[in-house]
Amino acid sequence: QVHLEESGGGSVQPGGSLRLSCVASGRTYSPYCIGWFRQVPGKEREAVARIDSDGSTTYAPSLKGRVTISKENAKNTAYLQMDSLRPEDTATYYCADTWKPTYARCTFLPSDYRNWGQGTQVTVSS
Numbered sequence: 001q002v003h004l005e006e007s008g009g010g011s012v013q014p015g016g017s018l019r020l021s022c023v024a025s026g027r028t029y030s031p032y033c034i035g036w037f038r039q040v041p042g043k044e045r046e047a048v049a050r051i052d053s054d055g056s057t058t059y060a061p062s063l064k065g066r067v068t069i070s071k072e073n074a075k076n077t078a079y080l081q082m083d084s085l086r087p088e089d090t091a092t093y094y095c096a097d098t099w100k101p102t103y104a105r106c107t108f109l110p111s112d113y114r115n116w117g118q119g120t121q122v123t124v125s126s
Helices: none
Strands: 003-007 010-012 018-025 032-039 046-052 057-059 067-072 077-082 091-099 120-124
Touching: 003 091, 018 032, 018 091, 018 120, 032 067, 032 077, 046 067, 046 077, 057 067, 077 091
Parallel strands: 010 120
Antiparallel strands: 003 018, 018 077, 032 046, 032 091, 046 057, 067 077, 091 120
16 A cells, blocks of 8 residues: 655745655555646646656646656655746645556556545645
């Protein structure tokens, strides 16, 4: 059982930055996918970015250029750096992970991710 815990959320003014962290414990498998998603009440969960265990990254088109996903294997931690934040970025941000076969590619489908954190709130407001 993998436990994921996000942190780093908070309130920020438009144009500001935040770095979210996701610490994983109990992961014994590889390869794997780590994804960051966000959700606003009443709306579907939206993909933000993902990173494969080999370090390759993919970004949602609407956020590309403003977010950077990375990971630090020694700390079992993934990060989401968010810059130039806008009010519409206000949401609860979740990290998720899952094992994947070596031949498979990571996806942006929430249903493909097995383990989820509890979420961290990001509020962008003046």
